[in-house]
Amino acid sequence: MNIRWLIRSQTMVTLAAGMIYPYYLLFLKNLGNSFTKYGLAFAVFTISSAIASQWLARSVDRHGKRMLVASSIGMMAAMAAFPWVMSYTVVLLLQLLMGVCCAMQKISERTLLADLTERGNRGKTMGEYQFWTSVASGLAVVFGGYLIDLLTIDALFYVSAAIYGASAWATWRNNGRGSASAE
Amino acid sequence: MKKTFALALLAALCLHTYARFQSPDQDPYLITDYSRLHPVKVSRVVAGKEEEQLRNLVREARDKGLTISIAGQRHSQGGHTYYKDGVVLDMTAFNHVLDFDPVRRTIRVQAGATWGDVQDYINPHGLSVKTMQSQNIFSIGGSLSVNAHGRDIRNGSLIASVESFRLMNAQGETIQVSRTENAALFPLVIGGYGLFGIIVDVTLRLTDDELYRTRTDTMDVYAYHSYFEREVLGNPDVRMHLARISVAPDRFLTDMYAINYVREDSVPLQAHNRLRERESGVLPAKIMFGISRKSDWGKDALWTMQKALFEREKGQLISRNNAMRSESAFMDYQSATDHDLLQEYFIPVDRFAGFIDDFRSVLARERLNLLNITVRYVNRDEEAALSYATDDMFALVCLFNVPLSEEGQAHTKQAIQSVIDRVLAHKGTYYLPYAAYPSAAQFHAAYPGAAAFFRAKEQADPAARFVNYFYEDYGKDARR
Numbered sequence: 001m002n003i004r005w006l007i008r009s010q011t012m013v014t015l016a017a018g019m020i021y022p023y024y025l026l027f028l029k030n031l032g033n034s035f036t037k038y039g040l041a042f043a044v045f046t047i048s049s050a051i052a053s054q055w056l057a058r059s060v061d062r063h064g065k066r067m068l069v070a071s072s073i074g075m076m077a078a079m080a081a082f083p084w085v086m087s088y089t090v091v092l093l094l095q096l097l098m099g100v101c102c103a104m105q106k107i108s109e110r111t112l113l114a115d116l117t118e119r120g121n122r123g124k125t126m127g128e129y130q131f132w133t134s135v136a137s138g139l140a141v142v143f144g145g146y147l148i149d150l151l152t153i154d155a156l157f158y159v160s161a162a163i164y165g166a167s168a169w170a171t172w173r174n175n176g177r178g179s180a181s182a183e
Numbered sequence: 184m185k186k187t188f189a190l191a192l193l194a195a196l197c198l199h200t201y202a203r204f205q206s207p208d209q210d211p212y213l214i215t216d217y218s219r220l221h222p223v224k225v226s227r228v229v230a231g232k233e234e235e236q237l238r239n240l241v242r243e244a245r246d247k248g249l250t251i252s253i254a255g256q257r258h259s260q261g262g263h264t265y266y267k268d269g270v271v272l273d274m275t276a277f278n279h280v281l282d283f284d285p286v287r288r289t290i291r292v293q294a295g296a297t298w299g300d301v302q303d304y305i306n307p308h309g310l311s312v313k314t315m316q317s318q319n320i321f322s323i324g325g326s327l328s329v330n331a332h333g334r335d336i337r338n339g340s341l342i343a344s345v346e347s348f349r350l351m352n353a354q355g356e357t358i359q360v361s362r363t364e365n366a367a368l369f370p371l372v373i374g375g376y377g378l379f380g381i382i383v384d385v386t387l388r389l390t391d392d393e394l395y396r397t398r399t400d401t402m403d404v405y406a407y408h409s410y411f412e413r414e415v416l417g418n419p420d421v422r423m424h425l426a427r428i429s430v431a432p433d434r435f436l437t438d439m440y441a442i443n444y445v446r447e448d449s450v451p452l453q454a455h456n457r458l459r460e461r462e463s464g465v466l467p468a469k470i471m472f473g474i475s476r477k478s479d480w481g482k483d484a485l486w487t488m489q490k491a492l493f494e495r496e497k498g499q500l501i502s503r504n505n506a507m508r509s510e511s512a513f514m515d516y517q518s519a520t521d522h523d524l525l526q527e528y529f530i531p532v533d534r535f536a537g538f539i540d541d542f543r544s545v546l547a548r549e550r551l552n553l554l555n556i557t558v559r560y561v562n563r564d565e566e567a568a569l570s571y572a573t574d575d576m577f578a579l580v581c582l583f584n585v586p587l588s589e590e591g592q593a594h595t596k597q598a599i600q601s602v603i604d605r606v607l608a609h610k611g612t613y614y615l616p617y618a619a620y621p622s623a624a625q626f627h628a629a630y631p632g633a634a635a636f637f638r639a640k641e642q643a644d645p646a647a648r649f650v651n652y653f654y655e656d657y658g659k660d661a662r663r
Contacts, residue, residue: 086460131186138193142200149517150473152465 003116003125005174007132010109012167013072014133016160018140019147020079027082027153028091037088041095048099049106056103064108064115065171071104072168079161083154203519206587214271218260218618219522219587221652223267225252231277231295234357237381241355244270244648252651253377255295255322259329259616260524262652263376269650272381274324280304281384288389289346294324294382301387302504306458311392311503313344317425317559319508324382329616330374330570332561332578334423334444334506336415339564340572342373344388351381353644371639374567376615376653378640392503394452395422395444399497401490403437404428404539408532410441411560411577420446423506426558427493428539428579431486432479436543438486439558440493444506456502468513476516476523476554476584514582521586523554526599527614529561529576534609541605549598552584568636571612571629578614596620603629619656626657633657 028038060067078094078101085091117125147156208215213222226249231237244251250269257264265271277295284290285308292301298319301312315326316333327348331341338344347361350372360368372379398421402410407426415421423444428436471488474481516523530538546553559578564570585595599620606613612629613621627633637658641647647654 132189135189135193139196142193142196145200151469152512152515155466 002174003113005170006109006112006116007129009068009072009167009171009174010129011132011136012163012170013075013105015136015140016075016079016163016167018137019144019156019163020160022141023144023148023153023156026148027157041088041091044092045095045099045102048096049103050099052100052103053107056107060107060111064112065174067104067108068112068171069168071101071108072164072171074098074101074104076161076164076168079157079164082157206519208587209519214265216257216259216262216264218262218524220260220592220618221262223265225265225271226268228254228271228273231272231274231381234351234383237272237351237383238355238357240270240272241351241353241381241648245353245355245646250650251381251648253324253328253381253649255325256297256320258321259325259376261615261617261619261656263328263616264651266650266652266655274322274381277383278322282386283308285310289386290389291384291386292323293384294322294327294348296323297321298323298326299508302458302508305389306392306456306504309392309452309456310389312507313338313388313390314341315507317507317509318511320511323385323387327373327382327385328375328377329614330567332559332572334425334559336424336560336562337422338390339562340374340567340570342370342567343564345369345373346386346388348372348385349383350379351383353380353646353648357383367639368643370566370568371636371643374569374615375636375640376569377651378649378654378658379643380649392452392456393422394447394450394455395501395503395506396447397496397499397501398443398445399440399493400443401438401440404439405536407439407441407558408535411532415441415443415560418445422446422503424560427489428556428558429486430553430556431483433483434486436539436546436556440490442493442496444501444503447500450500452502455500456504459505459508462510462512465510465512468510469515472513472554473516476552482554520588521584521591523582523584525617526581526583526602526620527617528579528581528602528606528611529571529573529613530579530606530609530611531574532560532577534611535577538605538609538611541609542602545598545601545605549594549601551595551598553581554584555582556580568632568639569615569630570632571614573612574610576611600625615653619652623657 025038028041056067074097078098081094085094113129144156147159207213207222208219210222212224214225214228215222229240241251243249250266251272252264252266252269253272253274254264255274274295277293278300279296280290280292280300282291283304288310290301290305298312298315298321301323302319305311314331314333314335316331321331326341327345347359347364349357350360350368351357358365360372362369368379372382400410400414415424421443424441426439426441429438430436471485475485514523557580559580561572561578562575564572585591600622603613603621603625607625607628640658
């Protein structure tokens, strides 16, 4: 995998996550919950993410790319499931799943970034990375608002799932190519 | 280069969005209602929680000279729930069931509860609401204030199923109101649009939940009246009814279909009375509805699709409670430049076909974008002071897509007034929860009891503590 593809796939991930994140609260409020329960849902997410990170850390050096793919597929499943959720308990279960996916994505993303860059020469790549993921985030948020207005919040979840799917594919496609070749 | 382009694209998108959504109805610091017309700044929005707090609020308003407007789910569309610089009392948290008597078949519920809350509570007991709107999203207090009606054809307007309610008046006193206590207020508050005080809680009479088998028929607008008299009213097993008139250009205001809910005793209710929680098919319905909003071929395609879906409903079993919680999410619409607004016309049953011919001509001339017409029946019931059912009426619920610009609104107002002229010519009335397009003269022609209604308002609330835009638009002149 080369750094350009890593940036592309992670830009897609940011796009998919960015369009959901601010509107997720609206979705949970539609289920009739309080802000406290919203907070609780995120706490559950962080617990599963923390535990998963300890377990996954052992294999990230060997399976970083696979982890990125698995994370995107897991998130795709979670996004596709949200419109069908009718209970808070299922929301918590999905938060657990997303916590694991988040741990996979964060630690493999960081490890690959380190692997694909050289000590003393990382600044430019990090800047590129931050630029593209930020721009993707901005576009995603605005686009997400338009999409909910035009269609439904369910449609937003499906679009997000599709983008996660595309990011999994983009990462997988480059699975075999030159391993640590930075640009 | 790529980066500059991406950044410019994001910035342009933000600027475009800012400019497009610059209209006052999009200002989060202003208040409006479902119509998004006439946004204003209010002094504050107060969430009603305790009766004592409501009393203190009324007294504070009296001492400081503030006005109070009462809001539930804010689905009314004529500024009934707010007023400039006044206090908006949000009753949605005031939503508990206080008392339930399954033997007498009554329920006492706080005014901010929705029909959905009531259905959830009474469904396990095999009971059902007598009269409510087709959807269950509205608050009980709001529904009383508009004297709602719906698909049920045997129980009249909502007022008929109200046993009593408690009202907090302009003096901050809570009084019991029924047909025997403070009886003069009963027909003023129900269908009184929040002008006589805060409805605190309501005792409703319930009926049995029943199982219905749907029966569907198609006809044209000229055959509908006799069909209705013969097949619907004439068959005591038909409990609910709804019809739809085509707005597709190919069959503009000619084709109709009707769906009847016929009592089915041969199958036990218990197998079918689980409440439906999830709306199905919202996304495709919303897409189709969106296309029909913008194009004639979309309207033709939607009518074809609706008819196919309607054929599929034939012979299905549905509980009364489920028939009274129909879908609405596919109609949600957010656009910066235009909006979907309701109008509702009540036409005496024997005048139906004649009115439709007139309506068709006005619509052709005025080029209004009409998206949907459903027809319900409401029998004559003049108990409410502002009663719309001055005869046995067909209620035509019309959904228009209207521009929000000043010129667009001016044209809509003038066009709707032309429609109302035809309504009045056919001895009809129109419904008051919607935008204040009709003129004051048209209002008084449709509601001859309005002057007495507003005089009673002045007596009950001389300092005009409870006000809203309905009162400003139609009540101020009438008082004199």
